[in-house]
Each structure stands twice: as structure tokens, then as C-alpha cells.
Amino acid sequence: MKLFLVIADTTANVSDWTFGSGNAYNDILIAVLIIVMIVLLASAIVVQKAMRSILDLTMPELIKQEKETKELSRIKSRQNRKTSWNNILGLRPLEEEKDIEIDHEYDGIKELDNPVPIWFNALFYSTVCFGVVYLLIYQVFGWGLSQEQEYNYEMSIAEKQKLEYLAQAANLIDENTVSVDLSQAAAGKSIFMANCAACHGNSGEGTIGPNLTDRNWLHGGEIKDIFKTVKYGVPEKGMVPWEQTLSPGQIAEVSNYILTLRDSKPTNPKAPEGVEVVYEVVAAGKASVDSTVVK
Numbered sequence: 001m002k003l004f005l006v007i008a009d010t011t012a013n014v015s016d017w018t019f020g021s022g023n024a025y026n027d028i029l030i031a032v033l034i035i036v037m038i039v040l041l042a043s044a045i046v047v048q049k050a051m052r053s054i055l056d057l058t059m060p061e062l063i064k065q066e067k068e069t070k071e072l073s074r075i076k077s078r079q080n081r082k083t084s085w086n087n088i089l090g091l092r093p094l095e096e097e098k099d100i101e102i103d104h105e106y107d108g109i110k111e112l113d114n115p116v117p118i119w120f121n122a123l124f125y126s127t128v129c130f131g132v133v134y135l136l137i138y139q140v141f142g143w144g145l146s147q148e149q150e151y152n153y154e155m156s157i158a159e160k161q162k163l164e165y166l167a168q169a170a171n172l173i174d175e176n177t178v179s180v181d182l183s184q185a186a187a188g189k190s191i192f193m194a195n196c197a198a199c200h201g202n203s204g205e206g207t208i209g210p211n212l213t214d215r216n217w218l219h220g221g222e223i224k225d226i227f228k229t230v231k232y233g234v235p236e237k238g239m240v241p242w243e244q245t246l247s248p249g250q251i252a253e254v255s256n257y258i259l260t261l262r263d264s265k266p267t268n269p270k271a272p273e274g275v276e277v278v279y280e281v282v283a284a285g286k287a288s289v290d291s292t293v294v295k
Helices: 002-008 024-089 094-100 118-140 147-170 182-195 223-232 248-260
Strands: 101-106 109-112
Touching: 024 118, 094 101, 182 248, 223 248
Parallel strands: none
Antiparallel strands: 101 109
């Protein structure tokens, strides 16, 4: 009883709570606490060993049961898949063949009354549905394209892709690869009227710039020479380079148009300048230099 009074005494000095301090009550209390801690520690060790022993005894059995459960589950799943597959294919187990035998035989051969497989019925009815839908789309309502319409549609797409490719390829042309193609002259005319007519005249007769309709050329009259002159210009004579304004394809078009102005004989042409060159127009409709003759 005095021990508890000592514990409840709020006026007790904490510094007196040390073993061997000369206070008998403190020594007894500390000894009891040490004994309790030892007992609790020993109990925990005993309980841990007991639990480990129990687990060592029961764990193999639990593992075995778990393995058996998983194996049974796999077997059942495999059997279910096999049954489902057999149902789709219309197969029956061998032990059930006696139930589907037909009551006649020939030379010891018996016939089984097997139903039509599900997959065959599904395929047959799906083709019927497809045929009905196809008939409605292409024959009744006319929603689908006929073969001729599909052909024209694909050809239009191919033509569009061709033009895109040619437009891209045209921009890869330079003064070394450009060639005569008078089919580009129509497109080149609009470029000429917008950019060149101010100096060379609407008909190429020449105003500030030289006459483009005669056979006299200051910087060469071949298609490559014309392309180069338009591209890089002649800054010392006031002609600006057009490579920053026109694409290579556009320069090729206007160069081919300039070829068509040769010998067009416009009214009030400017006096010839440069060197006269003899040209020949080939049968294919393309202008080319046959021979260069300085006169």
C-alpha cells in the first residue's frame, strides 16, 4: 500500500527514482518493473516460437491445398473451353455417340445424326445478311458507287496525286536540267504578263528591255540560257533576278512561253540586239537549237 502511495505522490522528486538510491520503495518498484519486462520478453519469445511451429506444421498443408485448388481450376477451365469449342464445331463426345446413332447400317457402318455445326450456320446466315445489305446499298437505294464510278473516283485521286508530284518535281528544275516543253507556255504567259510585260512589252516586242520576238539574243537563246537569265537576272542592265519571286517551275513555264514569241512579228518591235542565232522547230512541237550561227 505504501508503494502505491509513493507512486501517487506528486511531490516526489523524480531524481530519487534510481536503483540503490537508499529509498527501499524505489528499489522495489524498479526491481518489479525489470522482472515484468523480462517476463513479457520471455512470453513474446515463447509465443513467436509457438506460432512458427504451428505455421511449420500447417503451411505445407495450406500450400498443398492451394496447389490442388489451382490445378482443379485449370482442369475445369480446360474442360469448359473444350466443351465450348466442341459446341461451336458441333462435335459430340465419343461416349455420347450411341445416343445419336441412326437406326440403320450398311456393311457394319453406322451413321450418326450430327447436327449442322454452329460455325457453319453462323457463316451461312452472315452471308445472307451481307447479301441483303449489299443489295439495298448498291441496287435499291444507290448509296454505294458502281464499278465505273469507283474507277473514275480512283482516277481522279491518281490525277490529283500526279499533279502534286509534277508540281513538286517542277520546283527541282534548274538551268542545267530544264527542257523545252511548249505545253507549259499557257501557264507561262500569265506569269510573263504579270512580271515581264512592263519591260519587254505585252507581245515581247521590247520596251525598256530587249525584243524577245526576233532571233537576236544578248545572253543566249536556248531554253537553258533563258532560264538562267530569268533566274539570276542581269543587274548591270536593270533586270532583277526572279529566283526569289518565282519558283523554278514558274521560271521554266515563262521560259517556254518566251520561246513561242520567236518570229511572232509584233507591231512596232524594238530593234534587234545581240547575236542572231538560227533555230529550228522540230516536228514534236518543241523548239530546239539546230545549230548556232553567228551572222
